[in-house]
Amino acid sequence: MRPFAFLFTLLCVTSSQPLAAATIAAPPLPAGAIVITSAPNGDLLGYRIVIMPDGSAASEDGAGKGQLTIAQPVLKLFLDDLESAMPLSQLPNGACPAGQTAAPNPVMVTYHAQTSPDISCARDAHETALYRDVLTIARSMYVANYRSRAVTFHGNGNSTDASVPAPPPPAAPSMPSGGYGGHGYM
DSSP states (O other), X not given: OOHHHHHHHHHHHHTSSOGGGOOSOOOOOOTTOEEEXXXXXXXXXXXXXXXXXXXXXXXXXXXXXXXXXXXXXXXHHHHHHHHHHOSGGGSOOSSOOTTOOOOSSOEEXXXXXXXXXXXXXXXXXXXXXXXXXXXXXXXXXXXXXXXXXXXXXXXXXXXXXXXXXXXXXXXXXXXXXXXXXXXXXO
């Protein structure tokens, strides 16, 4: 089976429901596959990226699904950083260091059955390197955290509240000779 077809099938099976409401277990990934997740939080939808050992990758975010082959230098750097950070589950966890702010959604990496804690608030050099790699990959795939709710605008003139006056209608244009260039068009 072609790598992209497998990844697309894998994403369809594992994400047939929204990220926050997924209730079916994901099928097992091939050995060496990497999963990057940014879990939903508040009104942000989160995202998921699955990278196969050959560099083929599939993603899902609020804008939909995508596929890409990760550039070999980027993949090699990411794999080197992952190997040096193993075991991922033993990376530091806890509050952000003073003066540093975490991303609004936690970002975690799963590799060789190890899942990292949130790496968006890097507490050591390994987490910093991994987060830099994740951002590079997410940007190359145009993956982002999209908002899940509509933005409402207030005071648009359609209010029935008497305390907010509706704006006056625009003035009618004045054109000599009844139209464009005096040809009588209205």
